[in-house]
Amino acid sequence: xxxxxxxxxxxxxxDYKQAxxxxxxxxxxxxxxxxxxxxxxxxxxxxxxxxxxxRIIGLGRALSDGVSQAAIYNIAVDPDYQxxxxxxTIILYLLEQLKGLNIILYTHPQTLTLYEKxxxxxxxTAFAHFQAGTAEDLQWMEEEGFFLPEGFRFNDEKGRY
Numbered sequence: 001x002x003x004x005x006x007x008x009x010x011x012x013x014x015d016y017k018q019a020x021x022x023x024x025x026x027x028x029x030x031x032x033x034x035x036x037x038x039x040x041x042x043x044x045x046x047x048x049x050x051x052x053x054x055r056i057i058g059l060g061r062a063l064s065d066g067v068s069q070a071a072i073y074n075i076a077v078d079p080d081y082q083x084x085x086x087x088x089t090i091i092l093y094l095l096e097q098l099k100g101l102n103i104i105l106y107t108h109p110q111t112l113t114l115y116e117k118x119x120x121x122x123x124x125t126a127f128a129h130f131q132a133g134t135a136e137d138l139q140w141m142e143e144e145g146f147f148l149p150e151g152f153r154f155n156d157e158k159g160r161y
Contacts, residue, residue: 003085003089005050005051005052005057005084005086005089006050006051006052006053007048007049007050007051007089007093008048008049008050008051009046009047009048009049009093010047011038011041011042011044011047011049012042014038014041014049014056015054015056016034016035016037016038016041017032017034018055018056019034019037019038019041019049019056019059020032020033020034020036020037022056022057022058022059022076022077022078023037023059023074023076025076025078025079026076026077026078026079027108028074028076030134030136030137040061040073040074041059041061041074044061044062044063044073045062045063045064045066045070046061046062046064046094046097046098047059047060047061047062048060048061048090048093048094050077050081050086050089050090052081056078057077057078057080057081057086058075058076058077058078058081058086058087058089058090059074059075059076059090060072060073060074060075060076060090060091060093060094061073061074061094062094062097062098062103064098064101066101067101068101068102069101069102069103069104070098070101070102070103070104071103071104071105071106072094072098072103072104072105072106073106075087075090075091075094075107077090087114091115091118092118095118103120104123104126105120106128108144108146109144109145109146124154128146128147
């Protein structure tokens with residue numbers, strides 16, 4: 001299959017109104033604030049946008065120290081373009097740019113098996129401390145299954161802490 005879309009990696013050549021709409025459409029942000037998204041992408045070390053002519057149809061970004069650690073964020077594909085290798089192209093591009101680094105990825109519980117196909121493994125010792133969202137955002141994340149129950153311990157941890 002030939003990939004028929006354009007890959008753009010320069011965050012200065014992007015319409016952030018479109019980028020924010022995609023992030024909102026797939027549920028990664030609750031309101032499409034294009035200024036915040038522009039700031040987030042321009043402050044990232046690696047960005048990738050997939051375009052169908054002038055329309056942004058997918059995007060992703062990563063932060064990195066360039067030495068040993070990196071984190072991938074905001075992988076999103078417009079639902080109208082899913083199952084066309086757009087997400088696959090985004091992931092492969094980011095992984096190539098971050099080659100040789102330890103990479104963490106924060107994702108929706110429904111996409112866990114997707115990332116396992118790219119060599120990601122679930123981490124038993126990760127924590128998240130969310131300060132930017134509203135109480136409603138945190139409640140949604142709880143209901144969607146982003147968090148283990150408060151006080152949860154794996155069997156091999158019980159009695160140790």
